[in-house]
Amino acid sequence: MATRLTRRTLLLLLAFAAGPGVGLGTSVPAAAADKITFLTSWYAQAEHGGFYQAKATGLYEKAGIDATIRMGGPQVNAIQLLLAGEVDMIMGYDIQVLKGIEQGLPVVTVGASFQYDLQGMMTHDDVKSLAGLKDKTILIASSGRTTWWPWLKKKFNYADEQTKAYTFNLQPFFADKNIAQQAYPSSEPFQAQQNNAPAKFFLFAADGYPPYGTTMVTTRKFLEANPDLVKRFVRASLQGWKDYISNPGPANVLIKEANPKMSDAQIAFGIQKMKELKVLDGGDAATQGIGVMTEERWKKTYDYLVEAGLLKPGTDWKRAFTTEFVKDLKIMM
Numbered sequence: 001m002a003t004r005l006t007r008r009t010l011l012l013l014l015a016f017a018a019g020p021g022v023g024l025g026t027s028v029p030a031a032a033a034d035k036i037t038f039l040t041s042w043y044a045q046a047e048h049g050g051f052y053q054a055k056a057t058g059l060y061e062k063a064g065i066d067a068t069i070r071m072g073g074p075q076v077n078a079i080q081l082l083l084a085g086e087v088d089m090i091m092g093y094d095i096q097v098l099k100g101i102e103q104g105l106p107v108v109t110v111g112a113s114f115q116y117d118l119q120g121m122m123t124h125d126d127v128k129s130l131a132g133l134k135d136k137t138i139l140i141a142s143s144g145r146t147t148w149w150p151w152l153k154k155k156f157n158y159a160d161e162q163t164k165a166y167t168f169n170l171q172p173f174f175a176d177k178n179i180a181q182q183a184y185p186s187s188e189p190f191q192a193q194q195n196n197a198p199a200k201f202f203l204f205a206a207d208g209y210p211p212y213g214t215t216m217v218t219t220r221k222f223l224e225a226n227p228d229l230v231k232r233f234v235r236a237s238l239q240g241w242k243d244y245i246s247n248p249g250p251a252n253v254l255i256k257e258a259n260p261k262m263s264d265a266q267i268a269f270g271i272q273k274m275k276e277l278k279v280l281d282g283g284d285a286a287t288q289g290i291g292v293m294t295e296e297r298w299k300k301t302y303d304y305l306v307e308a309g310l311l312k313p314g315t316d317w318k319r320a321f322t323t324e325f326v327k328d329l330k331i332m333m
Contacts, residue, residue, distance in 0.1 A: 046270030050241030092217030114213030116205035186270030
């Protein structure tokens, strides 16, 4: 009994027999783009601009990726969603990933948007440096006590007694010149500017706080099953970051669609701060390209966490990251 040929198989055989350049009137569909869902760490903002730029300008599409960007927020547990397979990659944080490794979670960082974590301190304009807070009240959210506060306290000899809870309300800061508070460069300082309150911002990384910022994190399972997809996503995202700094318009449209409360003024403020702080192209990125990570930097974060009692000694910190996808990219600003 003869084998039955499907219409698609017959078309392919005829095309092969006809040779190159001969059309059949029916084209073979192109391969479908690989789908990937990326979850950000917060509401859409300038600090997420590179990913939205890659989406808006077709960089993901050109890389054969059908990318969905999901917006995070205060009630979103990114690691939980990642491990459950509801998203493929998340915008992560070095300490978060190292703690995950300590707990046996199969998470891994594949690239860093920023050479520096954006966490810092907002002070009134009489403060000259982070060392000048010994007589100040410092407002800290609970998450800060298990990340950067032990580092700050040891480096500048501060005391737990001088801290109070930060409730993400700036009125105490505006009302009391003796208060300093945790801040991100484009958020609280922008609000202070809008309220005509002279303020300064000090980036912790400028004094040696080691983690990277706005990283790309996935699971070992997803990475091992899709290494080429991860490679293409990282490259397109970092190219998006380069393009965003020079021409942010396309991404800003998507940012404001996702987060209508985000104003043009705050986005512009955020971009300016990223440029001033050289978070994309400072440090190792100045010579090795944006997105680069090094084992040396990860070791510094590991050492700090162990010394501060925030991570168990012996945690296999090298499993927290791979430099495979960024070491040879050389995407220069």
